Amino acid sequence: MSVFGFHYKLERKAIGLVLAIVAVASIGGLVEIAPLFTIHQTVEDAPDMRVYTPLELAGRNIYIREGCYACHSQMIRTLRDEVERYGPYSLAVESKYDHPMLWGSKRTGPDLARIGEKYSDDWHVAHLNNPRDVVPESVMPAYRWLLRNELETADLGLHLKALRKVGVPYTDEMIANAPADAYGQAAPDTPQAEGVSKRYGKDTTVRAFDSRPGRLTEMDAVVAYLQVLGRLTPVASKPVAALTAPAQVPVKTTSGK
Amino acid sequence: MSVEQRDPHTGYLTTGHEWNGITELNTPVPRVVYFFLIVTALFSLGYWVLMPAWPLGVSYTRGLLGIDQRATVAEKLQEAALDRATWSKRIETESHQQVEADPQLMQIVRQTGHTLFGDNCAVCHGLRADGNKGGKGFPSLVGNSWLWGGDTNAIAETISVGINATHPKTRVSQMLAFGRDGVLKRNEIDNVVAYVRTLSNPATAKDATPQEIAAGKTLFAANCVSCHGESGKGSTEAGAPDLTDPFWIYGGDAQSIFTTVWGGRQGHMPSWEGRLSLLDRKILTLYLVDLRKKNSQEAKQ
Numbered sequence: 001m002s003v004f005g006f007h008y009k010l011e012r013k014a015i016g017l018v019l020a021i022v023a024v025a026s027i028g029g030l031v032e033i034a035p036l037f038t039i040h041q042t043v044e045d046a047p048d049m050r051v052y053t054p055l056e057l058a059g060r061n062i063y064i065r066e067g068c069y070a071c072h073s074q075m076i077r078t079l080r081d082e083v084e085r086y087g088p089y090s091l092a093v094e095s096k097y098d099h100p101m102l103w104g105s106k107r108t109g110p111d112l113a114r115i116g117e118k119y120s121d122d123w124h125v126a127h128l129n130n131p132r133d134v135v136p137e138s139v140m141p142a143y144r145w146l147l148r149n150e151l152e153t154a155d156l157g158l159h160l161k162a163l164r165k166v167g168v169p170y171t172d173e174m175i176a177n178a179p180a181d182a183y184g185q186a187a188p189d190t191p192q193a194e195g196v197s198k199r200y201g202k203d204t205t206v207r208a209f210d211s212r213p214g215r216l217t218e219m220d221a222v223v224a225y226l227q228v229l230g231r232l233t234p235v236a237s238k239p240v241a242a243l244t245a246p247a248q249v250p251v252k253t254t255s256g257k
Numbered sequence: 258m259s260v261e262q263r264d265p266h267t268g269y270l271t272t273g274h275e276w277n278g279i280t281e282l283n284t285p286v287p288r289v290v291y292f293f294l295i296v297t298a299l300f301s302l303g304y305w306v307l308m309p310a311w312p313l314g315v316s317y318t319r320g321l322l323g324i325d326q327r328a329t330v331a332e333k334l335q336e337a338a339l340d341r342a343t344w345s346k347r348i349e350t351e352s353h354q355q356v357e358a359d360p361q362l363m364q365i366v367r368q369t370g371h372t373l374f375g376d377n378c379a380v381c382h383g384l385r386a387d388g389n390k391g392g393k394g395f396p397s398l399v400g401n402s403w404l405w406g407g408d409t410n411a412i413a414e415t416i417s418v419g420i421n422a423t424h425p426k427t428r429v430s431q432m433l434a435f436g437r438d439g440v441l442k443r444n445e446i447d448n449v450v451a452y453v454r455t456l457s458n459p460a461t462a463k464d465a466t467p468q469e470i471a472a473g474k475t476l477f478a479a480n481c482v483s484c485h486g487e488s489g490k491g492s493t494e495a496g497a498p499d500l501t502d503p504f505w506i507y508g509g510d511a512q513s514i515f516t517t518v519w520g521g522r523q524g525h526m527p528s529w530e531g532r533l534s535l536l537d538r539k540i541l542t543l544y545l546v547d548l549r550k551k552n553s554q555e556a557k558q
Contacts, residue, residue, distance in 0.1 A: 003517070012384070031311075031312065034312070035312030035314075035317065036314070038314055038315055038317060039312065039314075039315055039317060041315060041316075057401060064431075078326040078327055078329065078330040078335075079330060080330060080333040080334055080337060083330060083334060084334070084337070085376050087532065089327075089330065105398065117423065117527060118377075118527060119380060119527060120381070120524075120525035120526065120527060121525065122394055122525060123380065123381050123395070125378070126393065133389075133393060134380060134381065134389060134393060134395070135380055135389075136383075137384070138388060174291075
C-alpha cells in the first residue's frame with residue numbers, strides 16, 4: 001500500500017516520528033483554543049465585575065484544599081433543566097478571575113455556580129459543620145475543623161500578588177492590606193471593615209459569617225466565598241434574550257475590519 | 258532487509274523483519290475500517306458546513322443550520338413556558354382562594370410545588386417542610402405557628418422579601434442579646450427562662466421555685482413584652498414568636514432558651530424575589546398552605 005509509504009519511512013526515524021506526532025496532535029488545539037484569544041465573542045463583557053476579596057480568596061483556597069470541586073460543579077450548562085433548577089447559565093466571563101477554574105465535571109452534590117446568597121450564613125455554617133444536622137439524607141462529609149481552625153491570613157497578600165501576575169486587577173493597596181481586609185470582612189463595624197468596603201465596593205458583603213465577629217476562622221472564609229458565588233457580576237442574570245441577541249445578527253467576517 | 262517479500266502461504270507482504278528465519282505478516286487493514294474512516298470523514302465535512310466550526314480570525318463560520326446553544330435553551334424555555342401556559346396563566350391571575358377551590362389546579366400546585374420546594378427551600382426547612390423536626394433554627398412550615406403570619410398573603414410576602422434579608426423591604430426582626438450585652442444577669446435569665454417555659458408547658462413549674470418564676474415574670478414584663486406581648490403570645494407584626502405554643506425554632510428546653518436569651522437571635526431567610534418568578538412564589542405559597550392543611554387532617558385522624 002503506497003499510502004503508507006511515507007509512514008513506513010517515518011516510523012524508522014524516532015525524532016522525526018515524535019515531531020510529526022506533535023505537529024498532528026496540535027492541530028486540534030490550534031483550531032479550538034487559539035481562536036478563543038482572537039474571537040471577542042467567546043468571553044462576554046462585564047465591566048462592573050469585581051475581584052475576590054482576600055477573605056473570599058482564602059475561602060476559595062480552602063474549597064480547593066478540601067476538594068469540594070470533586071463533587072460540586074460550578075457550571076450551569078445551557079440546558080433547560082439546569083437553567084430551571086439553578087438559574088441563568090454560566091458565562092465565560094464569570095470565571096475571568098478564577099485561577100484555576102473550578103467548573104468541575106461531576107455532580108455528587110448540586111451545582112454551586114449560583115449558590116451565593118441563596119441560603120443564610122447560619123445554614124452554611126450548620127451544613128458545613130455537619131450536613132446531616134440540616135439535611136438528614138445528605139452524603140456530604142462533615143467539615144468540623146473549619147469552625148475550629150483560625151484562618152491563616154499572613155500570606156494572603158502573596159496570593160493576591162500571584163493572581164495579579166496572571167491578570168487579576170488587584171491594586172498595590174489591596175495587596176498591602178490583604179490580611180486586614182480578610183479580618184474586616186468578617187467583623188462589621190470595625191475600621192478594617194470600612195477598608196473592605198472602600199477597596200472592594202460598598203456592595204461587598206461584610207458580615208460575621210460564622211456568627212463570631214471577634215474570631216476569624218476558616219468557616220468565615222468558606223462561607224464568604226460560597227456567598228459570593230455567581231455574584232461577582234450581574235451580567236448573567238440579564239434576560240436570556242439579550243445575551244443571545246448578538247449571535248443572531250448576520251455573520252461578521254474578518255474583511256469588515 | 259527487503260520490504261517487498263511476499264509470504265507464499267497467504268499471499269500477503271511481510272514487514273521485512275526477520276528473527277532467526279521467522280518473519281512477520283503485514284496483513285492489510287480490513288476494508289470495513291476504510292469504509293468507516295471514509296464515512297466519518299464525510300460526516301465531518303457535512304458538520305463543517307452545517308454547524309459552527311471554523312475559526313476565521315475574529316469570527317467563525319456559523320454553519321448553515323445557524324445553531325446557537327444559547328438561542329436553543331432560550332427557545333426550550335419558551336416552549337416549556339408555553340406548555341405550562343394553560344395552567345400557569347390561571348394560577349398567576351386568579352386569587353389564592355380561586356386556585357385553592359380548583360382541584361385540578363391544586364393537583365398541579367402539589368406536583369410543581371414539591372419540586373420547587375425541593376430545589377429551593379428543603380435544605381433549611383426539611384424535605385417534609387417540618388424544619389427537620391425543629392430546634393435547629395429553621396421553622397417548621399406545617400405547624401400552626403408562624404412568626405410573620407400564616408395566611409396566604411403573609412406567606413407570599415415573606416417568600417418575596419425574606420427575613421433580615423438584603424431586599425429593601427425585607428421583614429426585619431432581632432431578639433436582643435440580653436446576657437451578652439449585659440441587660441440581664443445570669444441568674445435573672447435563669448428566672449426568665451423558668452417563667453417562659455411554664456407558658457407553653459405548666460408542668461415545668463416544678464423545675465424552679467415559685468419565687469424564681471415570679472421573679473422571671475416581673476423581668477419578662479419589664480424586658481420582653483414589647484415584642485412578645487403581655488401574655489407571651491408574640492406578634493406577627495414584629496416577627497416575635499408565640500411563647501405559649503409547643504413550637505420552638507431554636508429548641509424549647511431550658512438550655513436552648515437560655516442560649517437564645519443570652520445571645521439573642523436574628524434568623525435569616527433569603528429574599529426569593531430575584532431568584533423565583535411570581536408564578537413560582539405563588540405556587541410555593543399555595544403548596545405550603547395545602548401541605549399544612551393535609552398535615553392537620555392527618556394529625557386529626
